[in-house]
Amino acid sequence: MRDKTYRPAQIEHKLEGYRQTVFSRELLLAFGLFLSALVLFGHLTQEILIEKQDLFDVAVFRWIEPLDSPGLTRLALFVSFFGTGSFLIPIYLAMIIYFIRTRRIQYAFQIFVISLSSLLLGCALKDVFRRPRPLLTHLDAAGGYSFPSGHTLGAFTLGGILIYLVWKSDFLLYAKILWTIGLILFGCLIGLSRVYLQVHFASDTIAGLFVAIIWLSFCLIIIKLCKNIKSKLIS
Numbered sequence: 003m004r005d006k007t008y009r010p011a012q013i014e015h016k017l018e019g020y021r022q023t024v025f026s027r028e029l030l031l032a033f034g035l036f037l038s039a040l041v042l043f044g045h046l047t048q049e050i051l052i053e054k055q056d057l058f059d060v061a062v063f064r065w066i067e068p069l070d071s072p073g074l075t076r077l078a079l080f081v082s083f084f085g086t087g088s089f090l091i092p093i094y095l096a097m098i099i100y101f102i103r104t105r106r107i108q109y110a111f112q113i114f115v116i117s118l119s120s121l122l123l124g125c126a127l128k129d130v131f132r133r134p135r136p137l138l139t140h141l142d143a144a145g146g147y148s149f150p151s152g153h154t155l156g157a158f159t160l161g162g163i164l165i166y167l168v169w170k171s172d173f174l175l176y177a178k179i180l181w182t183i184g185l186i187l188f189g190c191l192i193g194l195s196r197v198y199l200q201v202h203f204a205s206d207t208i209a210g211l212f213v214a215i216i217w218l219s220f221c222l223i224i225i226k227l228c229k230n231i232k233s234k235l236i237s
Contacts, residue, residue: 026230032222039215046212050205051131051149062197062204063138069198075141078195082142085153085192090117090160097163113163116221120159123217124152124210136200144201151202154193154210161185162218189214 049055083089094117101110133149168181193207 026226029223029226029230032219032226035215036219036223039212039219043209043212043216046205046209047131050203051133056203056205059136059203059205063136063200066198074198078198079142081191081195082153082199084188085157085196087156090156093160109167112221112225116163116218117159119221120155120214120217121152123213124150124155127213128152133203133206136203138200140201141199142201148202149206150209150213151193151196151206152210153196154189154202154207155214157192158189158211158214159218161189162214166218166222 050059094113097113098110101107101113127150128147131149132147135144135148162185165182165185168178168185171178173181189211193202193210196202196207197204
């Protein structure tokens with residue numbers, strides 16, 4: 003009788019603990035970011051690609067045009083380099099090697115999968131939307147389609163991974179905040195450089211940001227759900 007009396011309460015307690023673990027603040031934040039970025043990306047696609055509303059892109063090009071100068075072009079080319087595979091691939095390899103050497107294989111595997119899948123996703127979306135590049139003089143070599151910006155997607159994917167690792171570290175709070183701001187600015191500057199170089203519309207770079215948020219938050223949701231369910235099954 004005693005076991006029968008307390009068993010339902012014990013089960014409910016375990017279920018409540020399970021719900022609290024699975025639906026943690028971190029997971030809820032990831033869900034919120036995923037849904038918000040998905041809605042914004044859908045709205046952007048509707049406005050720019052379906053309804054052909056290009057007033058925003060034209061306005062940005064007009065704003066940038068008076069700023070054109072050889073010195074600023076060289077700076078934009080330098081900044082743009084940090085969104086290329088020539089920079090991103092060695093950084094990812096260094097991170098993967100570091101985590102393997104420190105025996106954090108799970109982190110190494112996750113970085114490999116997220117970085118590679120982000121690249122493939124960007125290529126797939128370009129082929130789906132097939133938006134031509136701006137009909138302006140390109141100040142940097144560029145091929146293929148324009149939407150979304152691969153440089154911006156790559157920069158924000160790397161930035162998002164580093165932001166996650168920073169907040170998982172033992173850094174002081176102010177250092178975490180400064181790193182987060184710096185990495186966000188890093189992605190924004192790369193996106194702006196692509197627009198200045200006239201190889202992307204401003205909406206392409208914004209789309210790259212949204213896609214990075216969508217994919218990173220989706221990956222975090224999967225990672226957290228799998229980890230939480232696995233830990234509950236083991237316990």
